[in-house]
Amino acid sequence: MPRVKDIFDKRYKHGLSLLEIIVGMTLTVIALLAMFELLQMSLNVSYRAQQEIIAINLARGLMGEITSRNFWEAGMDCGSVNLGRDNGETVRSDFDDVDDYNGWFESPPQYPNGTLMNGLAGTLDYTGFNRSVEVRFVDENLQDSGCSDFKLISVTVQGPYVRPITLRQVRSKLE
Ligand SMILES: [Ca+2]
Numbered sequence: 001m002p003r004v005k006d007i008f009d010k011r012y013k014h015g016l017s018l019l020e021i022i023v024g025m026t027l028t029v030i031a032l033l034a035m036f037e038l039l040q041m042s043l044n045v046s047y048r049a050q051q052e053i054i055a056i057n058l059a060r061g062l063m064g065e066i067t068s069r070n071f072w073e074a075g076m077d078c079g080s081v082n083l084g085r086d087n088g089e090t091v092r093s094d095f096d097d098v099d100d101y102n103g104w105f106e107s108p109p110q111y112p113n114g115t116l117m118n119g120l121a122g123t124l125d126y127t128g129f130n131r132s133v134e135v136r137f138v139d140e141n142l143q144d145s146g147c148s149d150f151k152l153i154s155v156t157v158q159g160p161y162v163r164p165i166t167l168r169q170v171r172s173k174l175e
């Protein structure tokens with residue numbers, strides 16, 4: 001019966017067989033493919049997380065702008081309100097009360113003066129993102145109501161690789 005040492009010596013002397021080389025290469029390729037897939041998955045998760053952060057920041061930016069506006073258009077109240085833009089208000093820099101933003105949609109996102117936020121001047125590339133706004137009256141329990149002292153603002157951001165993100169905030173007449 002051949003000893004293990006003899007077998008090893010014989011194999012060492014004659015090198016690896018073609019079959020062994022093919023099996024070895026196949027296993028190496030399988031391992032590399034698995035590693036590549038894991039790397040790809042990791043990059044995808046990282047990219048989506050980055051896209052979600054961009055979407056949240058876009059929503060926060062617009063929400064901050066909206067809540068900084070007056071509750072009412074000058075001279076208007078429940079007797080005359082019409083949720084949406086008032087005469088002469090075409091770009092966001094014209095908007096002076098919260099409900100001017102009702103029905104607003106922009107794709108890609110814009111600065112208040114209407115300039116596209118599209119990766120210019122070292123900013124991030126917002127291609128594929130859009131923002132929309134809904135403003136409606138709610139009561140003190142946040143239920144839909146007729147004209148009231150509370151406006152519920154919803155800002156939704158959609159991006160090419162993220163689920164839609166909606167921020168909601170109530171603006172009170174007394175703020
Ligand atoms: Ca207005």
